[in-house]
Amino acid sequence: NSTFLYCDQLVSDFEKVIETPIINNSSVYYTGVDLGTAYIVLAVLDENYQPVAGAYRFASVVKDGMVVDYIGAIRIVKELKQEIEEKLGTELIYAAAALPPGTDTLDSGAIKNVVQAAGFEITNILDEPTAANAVLKIKDGAIIDIGGGTTGIAILKNGKVIYVADEPTGGTHFSLVISGAYKMSFDEADVYKRDFKNHRELIPVIRPVIEKVSTIISRHIKKYSVKELYLVGGTCCLEGIEDIIAKQTKLPTYKPQNPMFVTPLGIALNC
Ligand code: ATP
Structure with missing residues (x-):
């Protein structure tokens, strides 16, 4: 891209x-x-x-x-x-x-x-x-930063941030769900999650959390005419997360090669 x-x-x-x-x-x-x-x-x-x-x-x-x-x-x-x-x-x-x-x-x-x-x-x-937009250089759309503890939502118009929010759902919640499903400790689940080899297998397990994040995104952007989403943050390393977010929010969703x-x-x- x-x-x-x-x-x-x-x-x-x-x-x-x-x-x-x-x-x-x-x-x-x-x-x-x-x-x-x-x-x-x-x-x-x-x-x-x-x-x-x-x-x-x-x-x-x-x-x-x-x-x-x-x-x-x-x-x-x-x-x-x-x-x-x-x-x-x-x-x-x-x-x-x-x-x-x-x-x-x-x-x-x-x-x-x-x-x-x-x-x-x-x-x-x-x-x-x-900060993220100094690297992404987006004019219009929303930057979605899914980190460890939270999901940040920032709406941009003409290159300026016009709306921000931070919601307490992030990678930690993904690891908690994996920990429960696989009977692993939190730390083991987090290591397992970060391994790209496991992403395809994990997507069905963590789909509900991704859908929850998508609902949060939709709620925040609904008053603005956001046409595109841009994903950053470590959790967006998950292969396939962009497709689920795009489907749920009905918006084209892009992410750089490495969103971390x-x-x-x-x-x-x-x-
Ligand atoms: P926050 O923004 O919430 O304060 P943070 O800045 O520490 O947290 P990031 O560094 O953007 O957040 O992301 C950390 C999260 O990304 C952790 O939950 C981590 O498990 C997850 N993560 C990192 N690498 C990968 C990967 N390859 N696959 C899946 N998840 C990953």
Whole structure:
């Protein structure tokens, strides 16, 4: 899909530098810090806004967009920062962070404090859909961010976010259903779910949860003339999720090659 040329290239470059960082003589580095329910991700861009390094860690320090383990969050961001600094041989100074839609009045202080306490100078705090759209570059439609704990819905008109919502259904619920159906622990179910080999088999099991997410999407977009949906967030890695959402919402539904890392990269682009 040509819509995602820039996004697919950027995410694929980012995946490579997570493995093998690019050491160059950039005069400045921009870091995007994404504190999620399931993962904490750091994405580092050079002076030309090209990915040079990245790191992520499975963590449960955030719940429904709120920092619930403040000390744990600081420790992990600090460790990821140090890990990248050692690889790049330079100090990371500037960072931006993002907030899930609708939580800005609740928690912007906590997220800002975590990033600062980890040793960064904050240059920007933006909302997650605006961050994602810096990578997707969509003019009209809705960005649906199905993460770990929540589903974010952001409606765009002429490239601007005009409506946002965040609902507490996400990948965690998919894992809970798999855990029940397969008699696995939550962690085992989550690992099983993330393996692409298992997606075809899992779709019938998790279809009701995908349909619930679709109903939530339809409810939020019904007052707006949304014509297309764009999927991001780790849960949208599930192969076939787009077809069920398209069928249920009756809207063309697109997703980039890798819907993970879109938001962290967008945060770094806005640093
Ligand atoms: P939130 O946005 O809710 O705060 P987050 O930012 O941590 O959470 P993401 O990193 O976008 O969310 O997505 C995490 C979710 O994606 C987890 O539930 C994880 O199990 C799921 N996930 C990650 N990779 C895959 C995969 N390959 N297949 C299916 N699900 C996946």
